Amino acid sequence: RRNLLAGASALALPALPMGSAFAQKAEFTLKYGNNLPVAHPMNMRAAEMAAKINAESKGRIAFEVYPNNQLGNDTDMLSQTRSGALDFFTLSPLILGTLVPAAQISGVGFAFKDYSQVWAAMDGDLGAHVRKQIEGSSSLFAFEKIWDNGYRQITTGTKPVNQPEDLKGMKIRIPPSPFWVSMFKAFEAAPATINFAEVYSSLQTKVVDAQENPLAIIATAKLNEVQKYCSITNHMWDGFWFMGNKKSFERLPADLQAIVTRNVNAAGLKQRDDVRQLNDNLLAELKGKGMVINTTNADLFRAKLRTANFYADWHKKFGAEAWAVLEKYTGKLA
Numbered sequence: 001r002r003n004l005l006a007g008a009s010a011l012a013l014p015a016l017p018m019g020s021a022f023a024q025k026a027e028f029t030l031k032y033g034n035n036l037p038v039a040h041p042m043n044m045r046a047a048e049m050a051a052k053i054n055a056e057s058k059g060r061i062a063f064e065v066y067p068n069n070q071l072g073n074d075t076d077m078l079s080q081t082r083s084g085a086l087d088f089f090t091l092s093p094l095i096l097g098t099l100v101p102a103a104q105i106s107g108v109g110f111a112f113k114d115y116s117q118v119w120a121a122m123d124g125d126l127g128a129h130v131r132k133q134i135e136g137s138s139s140l141f142a143f144e145k146i147w148d149n150g151y152r153q154i155t156t157g158t159k160p161v162n163q164p165e166d167l168k169g170m171k172i173r174i175p176p177s178p179f180w181v182s183m184f185k186a187f188e189a190a191p192a193t194i195n196f197a198e199v200y201s202s203l204q205t206k207v208v209d210a211q212e213n214p215l216a217i218i219a220t221a222k223l224n225e226v227q228k229y230c231s232i233t234n235h236m237w238d239g240f241w242f243m244g245n246k247k248s249f250e251r252l253p254a255d256l257q258a259i260v261t262r263n264v265n266a267a268g269l270k271q272r273d274d275v276r277q278l279n280d281n282l283l284a285e286l287k288g289k290g291m292v293i294n295t296t297n298a299d300l301f302r303a304k305l306r307t308a309n310f311y312a313d314w315h316k317k318f319g320a321e322a323w324a325v326l327e328k329y330t331g332k333l334a
């Protein structure tokens with residue numbers, strides 16, 4: 001009986017995810033999970049990157065991509081990456097704020113006027129400051145080039161957001177992050193923290209009436225099917241730190257670490273271009289799909305945050321030193 005069972009299991013085909021032709025021979029199987037649809041540039045670039053890493057390692061690495069919350073939602077994947085069950089994970093700096101509060105500084109509302117300020121800060125001293133905090137205070141580390149999410153816009157099923165007063169009492173979904181809660185409370189909205197994995201269904205069943213995300217996500221996650229209005233607020237820039245578990249990365253020999261690092265950073269730069277183009281070109285497409293789109297005056301929203309002491313409070317929380325690094329790139333805030 002024992003022999004029969006042994007024979008049977010030896011014949012059984014291993015269950016492998018797609019694209020992992022190397023998994024059987026590979027010395028190192030590396031799992032990367034994320035929360036975005038397969039059609040988003042993050043996953044197109046991740047798939048290309050995984051193939052390159054596997055080829056350049058000559059099959060020693062099997063880099064596997066698990067998109068679309070297949071391994072669980074962001075909160076689940078964050079704990080999996082902390083424990084090493086997951087090797088790599090892309091996460092918004094603001095959600096990372098549940099673990100590393102200092103990481104949230106890149107999300108300050110209406111801080112970066114344009115992408116040249118964003119990349120100067122994130123590839124410069126602000127990003128370096130945050131990566132140091134991540135590495136110093138958790139089992140995680142972040143690769144140098146942050147990936148892009150984009151400037152966030154507000155969608156609703158009820159009415160357009162033309163001015164800050166329109167947010168009063170609005171049941172709006174925000175990602176799980178202290179910073180997001182604080183910002184939408186400052187707008188006097190009624191924010192609910194929900195992981196992205198549950199956003200489509202929460203809007204569909206009207207657990208919430210609104211959400212906020214860049215156009216590339218609204219389009220690839222088809223949120224236009226469950227939302228009518230899209231208000232261009234550009235209320236914050238958001239990215240995705242490409243993070244790894246330190247111990248699991250350190251078990252790779254230096255040459256393989258170099259292959260992974262080079263390819264993650266290179267793919268991130270390409271992903272930035274893709275996301276920016278998508279975000280710039282999606283307005284017409286979303287209009288064509290029936291969304292009603294309006295623009296807004298950022299000064300009014302910024303003034304509301306100022307009146308609510310939002311900038312002063314977070315200045316105090318992040319500390320004068322970190323705030324000065326942010327303002328080095330954005331100019332004086334509030």
Ligand code: X2X
Binds near residue numbers: 035095196214238
């Ligand atoms: O959860 C979101 O809204 C998303 C997809 O933008 C983030 O990952 C922060």
